[in-house]
Amino acid sequence: MTDTTIKQASFASSLLANRAAQLKAGAAPAAARDMIAFTYGLPAEESFPAKEIAEATAWVMQHQAASALQYNSPEPLSEFLIDYIRKEQGIELATQNLLVTAGSGQALSLVCRLLIDKGDYIVVEAPTFLGAVTTFRKAEAEIVEVPLDENGMDIDALDKTLTDLRTQGKSVKFIYTIPTFQNPTGVTMSLERRKHLLEVAERHQVLVLEDDAYHGLLFEGEVPPWLWTLDDKGIVLHCGTFSKTLAAGMRLGWLGGSADLVSRTAGLKDEGGTNPFAGYIAAKFAENGRLERHTNELSNLYRRKRDRMLSGLERYMPDGARWNIPHGGFFIWVELPEGLDTVKMLSKAVKSGVNYLPGTACFASGKGNNTLRLAFSFVKLDQIEQGMRILGEIIREEMESDA
Amino acid sequence: MTDTTIKQASFASSLLANRAAQLKAGAAPAAARDMIAFTYGLPAEESFPAKEIAEATAWVMQHQAASALQYNSPEPLSEFLIDYIRKEQGIELATQNLLVTAGSGQALSLVCRLLIDKGDYIVVEAPTFLGAVTTFRKAEAEIVEVPLDENGMDIDALDKTLTDLRTQGKSVKFIYTIPTFQNPTGVTMSLERRKHLLEVAERHQVLVLEDDAYHGLLFEGEVPPWLWTLDDKGIVLHCGTFSKTLAAGMRLGWLGGSADLVSRTAGLKDEGGTNPFAGYIAAKFAENGRLERHTNELSNLYRRKRDRMLSGLERYMPDGARWNIPHGGFFIWVELPEGLDTVKMLSKAVKSGVNYLPGTACFASGKGNNTLRLAFSFVKLDQIEQGMRILGEIIREEMESDA
Numbered sequence: 001m002t003d004t005t006i007k008q009a010s011f012a013s014s015l016l017a018n019r020a021a022q023l024k025a026g027a028a029p030a031a032a033r034d035m036i037a038f039t040y041g042l043p044a045e046e047s048f049p050a051k052e053i054a055e056a057t058a059w060v061m062q063h064q065a066a067s068a069l070q071y072n073s074p075e076p077l078s079e080f081l082i083d084y085i086r087k088e089q090g091i092e093l094a095t096q097n098l099l100v101t102a103g104s105g106q107a108l109s110l111v112c113r114l115l116i117d118k119g120d121y122i123v124v125e126a127p128t129f130l131g132a133v134t135t136f137r138k139a140e141a142e143i144v145e146v147p148l149d150e151n152g153m154d155i156d157a158l159d160k161t162l163t164d165l166r167t168q169g170k171s172v173k174f175i176y177t178i179p180t181f182q183n184p185t186g187v188t189m190s191l192e193r194r195k196h197l198l199e200v201a202e203r204h205q206v207l208v209l210e211d212d213a214y215h216g217l218l219f220e221g222e223v224p225p226w227l228w229t230l231d232d233k234g235i236v237l238h239c240g241t242f243s244k245t246l247a248a249g250m251r252l253g254w255l256g257g258s259a260d261l262v263s264r265t266a267g268l269k270d271e272g273g274t275n276p277f278a279g280y281i282a283a284k285f286a287e288n289g290r291l292e293r294h295t296n297e298l299s300n301l302y303r304r305k306r307d308r309m310l311s312g313l314e315r316y317m318p319d320g321a322r323w324n325i326p327h328g329g330f331f332i333w334v335e336l337p338e339g340l341d342t343v344k345m346l347s348k349a350v351k352s353g354v355n356y357l358p359g360t361a362c363f364a365s366g367k368g369n370n371t372l373r374l375a376f377s378f379v380k381l382d383q384i385e386q387g388m389r390i391l392g393e394i395i396r397e398e399m400e401s402d403a
Numbered sequence: 404m405t406d407t408t409i410k411q412a413s414f415a416s417s418l419l420a421n422r423a424a425q426l427k428a429g430a431a432p433a434a435a436r437d438m439i440a441f442t443y444g445l446p447a448e449e450s451f452p453a454k455e456i457a458e459a460t461a462w463v464m465q466h467q468a469a470s471a472l473q474y475n476s477p478e479p480l481s482e483f484l485i486d487y488i489r490k491e492q493g494i495e496l497a498t499q500n501l502l503v504t505a506g507s508g509q510a511l512s513l514v515c516r517l518l519i520d521k522g523d524y525i526v527v528e529a530p531t532f533l534g535a536v537t538t539f540r541k542a543e544a545e546i547v548e549v550p551l552d553e554n555g556m557d558i559d560a561l562d563k564t565l566t567d568l569r570t571q572g573k574s575v576k577f578i579y580t581i582p583t584f585q586n587p588t589g590v591t592m593s594l595e596r597r598k599h600l601l602e603v604a605e606r607h608q609v610l611v612l613e614d615d616a617y618h619g620l621l622f623e624g625e626v627p628p629w630l631w632t633l634d635d636k637g638i639v640l641h642c643g644t645f646s647k648t649l650a651a652g653m654r655l656g657w658l659g660g661s662a663d664l665v666s667r668t669a670g671l672k673d674e675g676g677t678n679p680f681a682g683y684i685a686a687k688f689a690e691n692g693r694l695e696r697h698t699n700e701l702s703n704l705y706r707r708k709r710d711r712m713l714s715g716l717e718r719y720m721p722d723g724a725r726w727n728i729p730h731g732g733f734f735i736w737v738e739l740p741e742g743l744d745t746v747k748m749l750s751k752a753v754k755s756g757v758n759y760l761p762g763t764a765c766f767a768s769g770k771g772n773n774t775l776r777l778a779f780s781f782v783k784l785d786q787i788e789q790g791m792r793i794l795g796e797i798i799r800e801e802m803e804s805d806a
Contacts, residue, residue, distance in 0.1 A: 004637035004661040006608050010574075013520050042474060050468035057460040065453035069650035071445060102505065102674035117416050138671075171413075205409050214442035221762070234407035247472035249679040258407040262415070268541075270512035271505035274679050275653040 038356040041183060041330040044305075047298055049285070056284040059317035062313065064280050071272065072098050073324035074252075074279020079208070080286050081254060085206045089229040096259035099266050102252035103216055104213055107239035108132055110265040111174070111209055111255065112139035117171040121165055122205075122288055127333070127371070129183040130242040132176060132211065141173070143364040150324065151190025153177055155196040162204040172209040174237070180223050181214040183331025184373035188327060191224035202233050207261075210238045214329035216245055216295040219303040221327050234258035244330070245295045250278040305376040305384060312388025319397050325376040330377035333359070335370060338396060342372040344400045345398050354390045409593040439790035441759040444586060444645055444733040445781040450701055451770040452688070456650065459687040474675065477503050477655075478640045478684020484657060499662035502669050503677045507616055507656035510642035511535055514577070514612055515542035524575040526609075528556040530736070530765030530774070535579060536612065542693040544576070553727065555592025556580055558599040565607040573612050577610040577640070583626050584732025587765045587776035591730060594627040607752040610664075611640045617700040617732035619648055624704040624730050631702050637661035645685055647733070648698045653681040660789040680745050683691065704731070708779040711787040719795025721802055726788060733780035736762070737774060748801050757793045766781075804806055 059066050077100050078300065082093045095339075101393060102108040108131075116122070118140035124133065126145035136143055144165065146158045165172050177197070201208050210227040220237070225389035228238035234257070241253035252274065253263055266322025285291065309332055313323055320337035336342065342358040350356060405628070435645045463471050470478075481505050504510040511534075521543035529548030539546055547568065549561045549781065550656055561578065563570070568575050580600070582592035604611050613630045631641040637660070644656035655677065680802040681772065712735055716726055738746065752758060755760035762774025782790060 002637045003663045045469040048472045050464040054464035061453040061457035066448040069451045069652040071651045106674040163661040220509045234405040249472040251678045260406045275654045359680045398659045
């Protein structure tokens with residue numbers, strides 16, 4: 001096939017269309033099979049409930065094929081979610097409060113399409129999820145960072161940022177946060193901060209987009225209620241996903257919030273109803289508490305991986321390196337001594353068979369040169385120690401060559 | 404859940420966001436189960452290969468779960484398509500010429516997102532596919548109609564329209580056509596017209612978007628090669644779908660074209676790679692010629708339904724009604740005597756247990772009051788005669804009350 005000869009095949013004027021080739025990050029990366037792969041927050045392949053999904057499919061094909069294979073929406077999955085959320089969070093939803101989406105990635109895009117004009121502002125915690133920042137950039141939003149610590153986003157700093165932006169006449173459309181097992185830091189926002197966040201957001205009249213991608217993957221302790229659950233003003237939009245607890249490849253997630261916001265996003269979906277084939281099967285899989293049981297098994301697996309990584313960090317990291325202990329999720333965030341450059345170091349690590357995500361990828365502003373994100377989710381349990389040993393050696397070498 | 408209290412939750416300024424609630428047509432309509440349903444071009448439920456899909460799923464879950472359930476793209480389906488298109492159309496594609504999408508609906512949206520700025524022009528044949536017009540309107544395009552006859556789009560009229568628009572300084576981004584078993588008229592564009600269309604498009608330097616939704620559903624005779632196959636200038640973008648030949652609920656379609664255009668659209672997808680779970684299963688189902696065999700069986704079924712509808716039309720339609728004989732696809736287009744209003748008539752039909760699509764829904768300009776589209780695809784074979792009898796009675800009553 002030749003390239004087009006149409007000279008005036010001018011693309012849409014948005015940054016989006018013209019930069020689309022560079023912005024391909026949307027398509028998820030395949031894991032490098034020959035690597036000890038700490039880079040991406042991919043779910044553990046050894047945990048996929050393949051047999052149970054095949055059984056659920058056989059049942060759906062026998063009993064619900066006329067609905068699951070037709071143009072349709074995955075109603076049973078919406079019903080499952082409404083029921084699950086009632087039990088888990090104690091909130092009562094109507095169908096219009098919930099939209100099943102093609103993963104939470106599509107939910108983020110739809111919120112942008114609903115709310116964002118070029119130049120509108122979005123406030124994020126820093127560091128944050130690379131994929132969300134890419135989506136916000138595609139929507140031509142301006143991104144402003146607020147720091148976070150071991151209790152989550154710094155709400156006083158948020159308050160000040162919102163005041164400053166308002167003073168400058170900027171239009172802030174929403175605050176984006178991952179309050180539980182945050183990506184990339186693993187920290188969980190305290191109940192007190194959650195309440196404070198809602199108070200600040202309402203005072204500034206700014207919506208909150210809560211991303212709970214790692215829901216249920218709890219290793220110990222407790223998790224405060226959702227921001228959405230604590231919200232009685234209809235200012236929280238909430239997105240969740242089945243990618244971490246069931247199967248990323250089924251592309252199922254959801255957007256929740258007040259009906260006047262959520263029902264509008266339904267009309268913004270490109271492809272009509274979200275994949276009913278996958279949706280009906282997921283609902284069948286999930287029924288009778290099976291999704292919760294499976295999520296508990298996953299939590300056990302990921303806890304073991306986290307522990308293995310923590311003991312590797314203890315053993316192999318040089319003095320001056322610091323990391324958190326996440327109580328759930330996929331990630332540990334590591335800060336190396338100032339002056340080290342994890343971007344530069346990466347090629348050396350890859351040559352030695354280990355990869356990771358340089359922390360700069362998690363800051364919209366590109367800072368964080370001495371930081372890195374380690375995903376313990378995808379790598380096999382028995383490879384973690386070796387990976388940490390290699391990584392520790394490389395970091396020590398870097399420190400010595402720097403000295 | 405309350406509605407949001409945020410007063411300034413101002414939506415994005417585009418028509419898109421503000422009209423989203425009204426533009427929900429994107430979500431496909433469920434068929435009214437108690438109707439003789441001639442309205443929507445839904446595939447026949449009795450034809451769904453449910454058992455074979457369950458078997459394909461079992462195989463994929465046993466052998467490819469690590470890929471099909473992970474963040475991924477459905478590579479096997481791309482490979483199937485490249486192979487199929489080589490054999491069927493004799494064109495040699497690279498991976499970059501093809502993007503698997505969530506149905507062809509998403510392909511249409513992506514093309515708009517790539518090319519359309521507010522106020523850009525799209526030329527369509529009239530009447531045309533309602534869903535495409537909705538998508539083009541969401542993209543804030545201006546839509547210009549060119550008539551079609553029993554040989555497809557009137558290319559001389561197209562030529563004149565493009566000249567006029569250029570004279571007026573309008574930016575025409577593409578020509579949208581369904582050249583084979585057109586929706587809603589069922590007509591197929593002749594080879595001569597196809598060549599003429601390409602000549603005109605290239606002379607005016609305008610891209611062509613070819614929608615081949617009813618591919619393979621041929622009842623008799625032959626179909627000319629795709630516009631894409633005849634194109635040696637890289638000016639055709641082509642979209643296809645598995646919704647009619649495998650299962651609409653699996654939401655699988657594709658966009659083809661020159662690599663410089665198609666590769667850019669990949670980065671515009673909201674949700675990353677198109678559903679790998681559905682894609683791997685579809686590829687397994689399709690292998691070894693099974694999709695072609697299944698499509699042939701479907702053609703036999705739909706041919707019988709068409710024939711039943713044609714004999715019903717002969718028997719029950721009043722003098723002055725005219726219709727075409729489609730050689731494939733899902734639809735028959737009926738023109739009633741001038742003065743009849745099929746929009747007004749619809750409520751009476753529904754009360755009698757029959758529905759259809761008023762022809763006005765198929766014109767961007769809203770004309771076509773005396774026309775209607777009858778889908779013979781979804782309705783059960785043994786209900787068609789009764790449906791046609793009821794419809795014939797209602798039309799006769801209307802004519803008498805008009806007289």
